[in-house]
């Protein structure tokens with residue numbers, strides 16, 4: 001089974017948790033896209049749900065698949081958010097934002113009763129940090145923000161190169177919110193909760209890709225089948 005088939009399997013398993021009448025957060029990325037497509041098939045067959053997309057890309061996918069959409073201004077909570085991740089550790093802390101959608105993803109996950117993470121099992125790691133940590137920043141005063149981020153890294157015992165993310169066309173990547181992303185190659189983040197707190201305290205940082213205590217469960221698809229891990 002190839003990687004894409006594993007992603008679809010994980011998405012299909014998460015779909016088992018969806019009930020009629022639910023309000024759903026719809027994640028972003030190649031794995032979440034499978035979930036949106038499978039959800040669309042169920043909607044076409046009569047399932048009544050409504051979704052909040054975590055990016056303009058997911059909005060377009062959901063519209064194409066016929067999934068009805070709303071916003072967090074029109075409803076007061078979500079039952080489940082189903083989203084992918086770039087890394088998942090055994091405490092179900094995550095690195096997200098490889099696709100640049102971390103800000104909306106975190107807002108939507110935090111407004112949800114449960115967050116189910118779906119992934120192929122290569123995303124499962126003993127310690128976060130091999131995947132570059134995305135930090136969403138305001139372009140204004142970026143030099144000062146970068147220095148403050150470096151200081152936070154030192155205080156949290158991590159270090160590594162930082163680079164402003166570029167889009168495929170070579171221009172600076174701009175998020176749906178109009179911000180930039182700095183990717184930090186940290187290698188190993190021993191204390192992700194402390195680093196998350198330190199980054200959140202920096203004025204020019206809009207959000208970062210550490211999702212601490214947000215995921216309720218992870219559905220990991222691998223060569224030997226599906227593993228569901230619940231947060232203790």
Ligand SMILES: O=C[C@H](O)[C@H](O)[C@H](O)COP(=O)(O)O
Nearest residue numbers: 029030031084097099100101
């Ligand atoms: O910004 C993007 C998101 O955090 C994605 O959920 C994450 O990058 C995983 O994406 P994929 O399922 O494509 O690996």
